[in-house]
Amino acid sequence: MQAWRVHRNGEPGEVMRLDEVDRPVPGEGQLLVRVRAANVNFPDALLCRGQYQIRPPLPFTPGVEVCGETADGRRIIATPALPHGGFAEYTVVDAAGALPAPAALDDAEAAALHIGYQTGWFALHRRARLAAGETLLVHAAAGGVGSAAVQLGRAAGARVIGVVSGAAKARTARELGCDQVVDRRAEDVVAAVKDATGGRGADVVYDPVGGEAHTWSAKCVAFEGRILVIGFASGTVPTPALHHALVKNYSIVGVHWGLYLQKDPGAVRACHDRLTELAAQGVIKPLVSERVPLSGAADAVQRVADGTTTGRLAVLPAAPGQAHPPAAGESPR
Structure with missing residues (x-):
């Protein structure tokens, strides 16, 4: 599969590299997820620079929020388990933190409903x-x-x-x-x-x-x-x-x-349920200003780092209507 990886710290546009890698293997309590959309957040730039509070071992894949599909067909939103971030065709997430993606939102909007909202x-x-x-x-x-x-x-x-x-x-x-x-x-x-x-x-x-x-x-x-x-x-x-x-x-x-994910996960789920209701009512709708292919992820992260964007930029590993790589259980690449 393809995944963007950071091999040394620095500006995203300089240190992110699109590599061909094996699919990540989920650990205990984790899920392998096919990425449908990964939104760009400022922490992604900080991760590339080595300035975030979490410093995953090099090389790692940035991308801290995704809308994805599990092996059993569930559409979910979650924060990937680093070092396997979301700017890839597949990622892994903690099963306990996977939340149902709101039906009222498309993949990019659903991913954007998570951390920011x-x-x-x-x-x-x-x-x-x-x-x-x-x-x-x-x-x-x-x-x-x-x-x-x-x-x-x-x-x-x-x-x-x-x-x-x-x-x-x-x-x-x-x-x-x-x-x-x-x-x-x-x-x-x-x-x-x-x-x-x-x-x-x-x-x-x-x-x-x-x-x-x-x-x-x-x-x-x-x-x-x-x-x-x-x-x-x-x-x-x-x-x-x-x-x-x-x-x-x-x-x-x-x-x-x-910290709420660690100390009060029930409150996080209750919040998600309320946000899902507001999205269904049309009261909130994430502003996704641009959707880019996986090949454009590094440029998108750099633009967010530079403060030149509005709303969210979403990275789509596969264009609408385009097939993803084989599903879980088939070839691991």
Whole structure:
């Protein structure tokens, strides 16, 4: 089978190589899965660079979320068990973490419902306790993670302000349902948020960017507001001014969705069931801006790393209507 592998750490476009390899062999409690779609996430770039909290042994295959098909024909979504990531024709996943793919979504959309939407749900509902009528500020609102937060915030009855970079991403954020969009390239983010909220600021801030975005967040968060720390796509991990949090009475709240897989898997399944309902109702629909063949995976990961994309990029190991390699139980290559 074909699989993208990283043989040394560096930029994705330079270190990812498409190899011919044997199919992975599932271990105890694992499933062999035929990949139908694998979505590109920023952690894939961090894995290539050797900067992610998990560092699989070289060589490894990146790709941290997939929609796939099991040997018995079930369509599932899951996080692959590294070093056998999703940018391949086959991967392995932990059986306990495999969730049924929503029928309302195609393969690429279903894969995108997993990490980004689960993170958004736990962040907004479990960590921030977002209430209807509150103002939610979303950084990188047109990106894969941000677009999920925008839709989930709208579904919760919040007023959503999206921060983006550039006119094209501003249009995307408006189409996603943002009540107001701030272009950080052309506007003062802090002033715009305060003006939009009558000087009060945002009740909840969703920040997958870090760096300067955190500085803006601290300046425009409301009394008793909550700043959600989702990630650091800017490459800069901020150092919070705790005395500022003290005098302004706001909270800085960490969100690590992966820990719920370990410590409360029942909550992850309950979240998935709710997300499936919302997808069936048409309330949420992952924004998949581009679908690329397996051969385009390295370029797709590099573009996500460079911050030039909107929504999700999906890697499809086989084009629609094209047959995959032989199913499980036949030739292992």
